[in-house]
Amino acid sequence: MYPVEQTAARIKEGYPVFSVQLLQESLRHFLLREKLFHYTWFALLLKSIVFLGLVNNNGVQFSLMKAFQLVSNPPFLLVYICFEVALLSVTFLLRGQLRYWALVMFNFILSFIIVVDLMNFRAFGSFFSVFALSQSSNLDNLWASIISMLRPIDLLFVIDVILLVLVGYKVAPRFKSVVRNFTIFYILILSSSGYILINHLMVDVLGKNSGYFLFKRSWSPNQTMSNLSPLGYHLFDGYNYLEDSKSLVLTGEDKQQVEAWFLDKAENLPLNSYFSMFEGKNLLVLQVESLETFVIGKRINGQEITPNLNKLLNNSLYFSNFYEQVWNGTSSDADLMTNTSVYPVRQGSTFFRFPNNTYNSLPKILESHGYETLAIHPDKGGYWNWRQALTAIGFQRTIDESYFQMDERIGLGISDGSYLRQVGPLIKEQKQPFYTFLVTLTSHSPFDLPAQYCGLNLDPGLNESKLGGYFQSIHYTDQQIGAFIDKLEKDGLLNNTIIALAGDHTGVHKFYDDEIKQMKNPENWWLEGHNQIPLIIYSKGMSGKEIRTIGGQIDLLPTLAYLMGVDSQEYEGTAMGRNLLNTKRDFAVLSNGQLVGVYSSDKEREDALLGVGIADKIIRSNYFEFLR
Numbered sequence: 001m002y003p004v005e006q007t008a009a010r011i012k013e014g015y016p017v018f019s020v021q022l023l024q025e026s027l028r029h030f031l032l033r034e035k036l037f038h039y040t041w042f043a044l045l046l047k048s049i050v051f052l053g054l055v056n057n058n059g060v061q062f063s064l065m066k067a068f069q070l071v072s073n074p075p076f077l078l079v080y081i082c083f084e085v086a087l088l089s090v091t092f093l094l095r096g097q098l099r100y101w102a103l104v105m106f107n108f109i110l111s112f113i114i115v116v117d118l119m120n121f122r123a124f125g126s127f128f129s130v131f132a133l134s135q136s137s138n139l140d141n142l143w144a145s146i147i148s149m150l151r152p153i154d155l156l157f158v159i160d161v162i163l164l165v166l167v168g169y170k171v172a173p174r175f176k177s178v179v180r181n182f183t184i185f186y187i188l189i190l191s192s193s194g195y196i197l198i199n200h201l202m203v204d205v206l207g208k209n210s211g212y213f214l215f216k217r218s219w220s221p222n223q224t225m226s227n228l229s230p231l232g233y234h235l236f237d238g239y240n241y242l243e244d245s246k247s248l249v250l251t252g253e254d255k256q257q258v259e260a261w262f263l264d265k266a267e268n269l270p271l272n273s274y275f276s277m278f279e280g281k282n283l284l285v286l287q288v289e290s291l292e293t294f295v296i297g298k299r300i301n302g303q304e305i306t307p308n309l310n311k312l313l314n315n316s317l318y319f320s321n322f323y324e325q326v327w328n329g330t331s332s333d334a335d336l337m338t339n340t341s342v343y344p345v346r347q348g349s350t351f352f353r354f355p356n357n358t359y360n361s362l363p364k365i366l367e368s369h370g371y372e373t374l375a376i377h378p379d380k381g382g383y384w385n386w387r388q389a390l391t392a393i394g395f396q397r398t399i400d401e402s403y404f405q406m407d408e409r410i411g412l413g414i415s416d417g418s419y420l421r422q423v424g425p426l427i428k429e430q431k432q433p434f435y436t437f438l439v440t441l442t443s444h445s446p447f448d449l450p451a452q453y454c455g456l457n458l459d460p461g462l463n464e465s466k467l468g469g470y471f472q473s474i475h476y477t478d479q480q481i482g483a484f485i486d487k488l489e490k491d492g493l494l495n496n497t498i499i500a501l502a503g504d505h506t507g508v509h510k511f512y513d514d515e516i517k518q519m520k521n522p523e524n525w526w527l528e529g530h531n532q533i534p535l536i537i538y539s540k541g542m543s544g545k546e547i548r549t550i551g552g553q554i555d556l557l558p559t560l561a562y563l564m565g566v567d568s569q570e571y572e573g574t575a576m577g578r579n580l581l582n583t584k585r586d587f588a589v590l591s592n593g594q595l596v597g598v599y600s601s602d603k604e605r606e607d608a609l610l611g612v613g614i615a616d617k618i619i620r621s622n623y624f625e626f627l628r
Contacts, residue, residue: 036099036100036103037088037091037103040084040088040103040106040107041081041084041085041088043107043160044084044107044110044111044231045077045080045081045084047110047111047114047156047157048080048114048229048230048231050062050156050157051114051117051118051157051230052222052225052226054118054153055117055118055121055222055225055226056222056226060122060151060153060514061514062153076226076227078195079195079196079199079214079227079228079229079232080229080231080232081192082191082192082193082195082196083192083196083228083229083231083232083235084110084229084231085188085192086188086189086192086193086196087106087231088103088106088188089184089185089188089189089192090102090185091103091106092180092181092182092184092185092188093180093182093185094180095178095179095180096175096176096177096178097172097173097175097176099175099178100168100171100172100175101168101172104161104164104165104168107160107161107164108158108161110230110231111157111158111161112158113128113230113234114157114230115150115154115157115158116128117225117230118149118151118154119146119149119150119154120132120149121222122149122151122511122514123145123149123510123511124327124328124330125221125591125592126221126327126328127221127222127225127233127237128234129237129241129328129347129348130237130238130241131241131244131328131347131348131349131352131353132328132348134348134349134352134353135348135349135352135384135385144411144446144448145444145445145446145511148445148446148466148511148512149511151514196214196232199214200214200215204216212227213227214227214228214232215228215236215239217240217346220592220593224236240347241347244347244348244620247620247621248617248620248621249621250617250621250623254617254621255623257614258614258617258618258623259573261607261610261611261614262572262573262574264607265576265578265607265611266572267578267582267583267584267585269582269583269584271582272581272582274562274563274581274582275562275563275565275582276563276564276565277539277563278498278539278563278564278565279564279565280433280565281433281496281497281498281539281564282430282432282433282434282435282436282493282496282497282498283366283371283433283434283435283436283497283498283500283560283564284427284435284436284438284497284498284499284500285338285435285436285437285438285499285500285501285502285556285560286438286440286481286499286500286501286502287331287334287335287338287437287438287439287440287502287503287504288440288443288477288481288501288502288503288504289331289439289440289441289442289443289444289477289503289504289507290443290444290445290470290473290474290503290504290505290506290507290508290510291443291474291477291502291503291504291507291533291534292503292506292507292508292509292529292532292533292534293320293322293503293529293532293533293534294509294525294526294528294529294532295471295474296309296310296313296320296534297310297313298525300456300458300462300471301456301457301458301459303456303457305456305471305474305475305478306474306475306478307478307482308478308479308481308482308485309478309481309501309534309536311482312485312499312501312536312538313536313544313546314544315538315539315540315541315542315543315544316536316537316538316539316542316544316545317536317537317542317544317545317547317581318534318535318536318544318545318546318547319534319535319536319537319547319549319551319580320534320546320547320548321532321548321549321550321551321597322502322532322533322534322535322550322551322552322553322555322588323531323532323533323550323551323552323553323588323590323596324503324504324505324506324531324532324533324552324553324590324591325337325343325552325553325554325588325589325590325591326344326504326505326553326591327343327344327345327346327591328344328345328347328348328349329344329348329349329350329351329352329384330384330504330505331384331439331504331505332349332350332351332384332385332386332389333349333350333505333553334502334504334505334553335351335384335386335389335390335437335439335504336350336351336389336393337552337553337554337556337577338362338437338502338553338556338557339359339361339362339363339390339393339394339437339557340359340360340361340362340393340557340575341554341555341556341557341558341571341574341575341576341577342359342554342574342575342576342615342618342619343554343576343589343611343612343615343616344591344615344619345615345616345619345620346612346613346616349384349385350389350619351384351385351386351388351389352384352385354619354620354622355385355388355389355392356388356389356392357389357392357619357622357624357625358392358622358624358625359393359394359574359624360570360571360574360575360624360627361393361394361557362435362557362560362561363375363393363394363395363396363435363437364393364394365561365566365570365571366433366435366564366566367394367396367435368570369433369564369566370433371433371434371435372396372430372431372432372433372434372435373394373395373396373397373434373435373436373437374395374396374397374398374399374426374430374434374435374436374437375390375395375397375398375399375436375437376398376399376423376426376436376437376438376439377398377399377400377401377439378400378401378404378413378414378416378419378439378440378441379400379401379412379413379441380400380401380402381398381400381402387400390437395437399426401413401414404418404419404422405418405422406418410442410449410450410453411441411442411444411448411449412441412442412444413441414441415442415480416440416441416442416443416476416477416480416481417442417476417479417480417483419440419441420440420480420481420483420484421483421484421487423438423484424484424487424488424491427488427491427493428491428493432496439504440477440480440481442473442476442477442480443470443473443474443476443477443507444507445507445508445511445512446466446469446511447466447469447470447472447473447507447508448469449469449472449473449476453472453476454472454475454476455472455475455476455479456471456472456475458471458472461519461520462519465515465519466508466511466512466515466516467508467512467515467516467519467526470507470508470512474507481501485499489540494540495540498537498538498539498563498564499536499537499538499539500535500536500537500538500556500560501534501535501536501537501538502533502534502535502536502553502556503533503534504533505533506529506530506531506532506533509529509530509531513530531590531596533553535551535556537559537560537563547580547581549580549583549586550586550587550588550596550597551577551578551580551588552577552588552589552590553577554575554576554577555577555578555579555580555588556577557571557575557577558571558575558577558578558579559577559579559580559581561575561579562579562581562582563581573627574624574627576611576614576615585599585600585604586598587599587608589608589609589611589612591612593609593612595608595609
């Protein structure tokens with residue numbers, strides 16, 4: 001007789017419902033007969049350990065040593081088990097075959113989340129968040145790129161679930177006699193939750209172990225993931241989502257911190273020869289999809305990968321140590337930083353979460369100097385919600401894919417060739433002086449350019465790889481940029497137009513670095529330049545110069561404003577970047593909290609890293625709205 005049936009019998013006979021004997025019987029039954037329950041939590045524990053062994057070793061290659069470092073710390077292992085047991089204890093409230101299918105379902109859901117986390121980590125260096133659910137409009141464009149993030153090892157996380165489903169028609173009927181067991185449910189939920197709570201109090205609140213934390217945000221999301229387990233991490237993420245969804249009202253102390261940060265950042269150096277070099281000229285910012293620095297000036301089998309960009313360097317300021325700083329918003333974060341010089345928020349996409357925020361932006365600054373402003377994208381306005389956000393940022397006009405004749409599609413949308421041909425007349429018709437912000441698309445991952453557009457002669461092995469596909473895609477886009485600039489010349493615009501060209505983020509190294517490292521006989525330069533994107537500021541007739549100062553995407557606005565003759569007082573208290581043509585500082589803060597370059601003191605380093613947190617407060621509170 002099952003323990004619950006025993007309980008019913010005791011009630012009929014007038015005996016007390018609970019007794020030590022009944023509790024012992026329930027526990028014995030739980031330990032001996034609930035084999036699927038024990039299999040499920042143990043399987044999820046193993047999957048979590050394997051998952052962390054991958055995450056702490058680039059997300060693709062499993063490291064046994066790094067995986068079992070977790071096991072050497074008992075709190076980690078027990079916390080993992082407690083989160084799983086607390087969730088699975090709910091199945092004891094079910095009876096019959098529902099118990100079987102509920103355990104299989106929980107196994108599947110958690111395994112699926114682990115795979116999604118791995119894909120997200122490989123692409124962005126972070127894990128899936130509740131905030132991503134608001135970005136479903138991106139799925140129209142990104143399916144091919146998303147699927148390309150899967151790896152063969154991911155099958156390990158779902159193969160047991162597949163088998164449980166396949167054998168379910170035979171095994172599930174054996175659960176017909178299973179009844180609810182409230183006693184075990186209460187024991188499991190209270191003991192596991194209690195252990196987690198005690199650890200939280202001891203570690204997070206009382207600080208008994210300074211090198212270990214549970215419920216705490218950190219620069220490194222994989223550290224939080226390692227401490228909490230995948231399930232615990234996402235429960236914590238859900239809590240953070242609710243907290244971050246509340247409007248942020250800055251205290252007086254917060255406002256003083258923001259003001260002090262901007263004051264400390266100011267360098268107040270004398271003007272040099274770069275100031276107002278391009279004053280009064282048109283400005284065209286061309287943001288190139290997935291363009292990395294490592295291909296600039298390089299040849300493959302004697303062929304230049306980017307011949308047109310290489311040619312531009314002869315008449316450009318070339319910033320060769322320029323770094324991407326995008327976070328969860330990827331390309332849209334590049335739009336944000338280029339035009340506002342503010343870091344993106346740490347949770348979710350800034351353009352989706354705060355599309356109507358106020359900024360002291362590049363289009364607003366130039367508009368006050370008599371410029372007409374226009375932003376053009378070759379994709380839908382809802383993709384990363386860029387159209388609404390760039391309108392709020394201050395562009396007088398925005399144009400998306402609905403404007404263009406879709407006569408040629410490659411990858412995510414209209415080809416760069418067709419797009420740039422159709423953009424030419426738009427730019428020619430603009431009232432001068434103008435600022436036009438222009439974005440390309442074709443060189444987006446997974447870098448599957450149609451064969452007829454592949455202009456490089458590559459060895460078969462390289463040509464079939466992601467790296468070869470990247471070379472072909474960038475070479476194609478380079479050709480179209482060359483034709484576009486030639487059209488500007490024919491239209492008489494190039495003499496009075498400055499072109500600032502930059503990558504929105506890295507590409508093949510960002511998404512497929514593991515494949516590059518596994519290639520046979522790679523050339524050394526294939527493995528170089530992580531996180532680096534080129535910044536090229538071109539002016540016809542200018543003598544080219546390489547600027548080696550280290551900087552990043554938040555530095556573009558103050559650098560361009562300086563060249564355009566804008567007084568620094570117009571942006572000094574709102575731009576988080578610095579003017580790379582007149583600075584004594586030589587570093588950039590990456591989105592993962594790494595500071596690259598050199599710093600003069602620990603305080604300078606701490607202030608630089610603090611900037612990302614300051615930006616989060618600025619955006620979440622719409623700080624600049626109240627400065628007007």
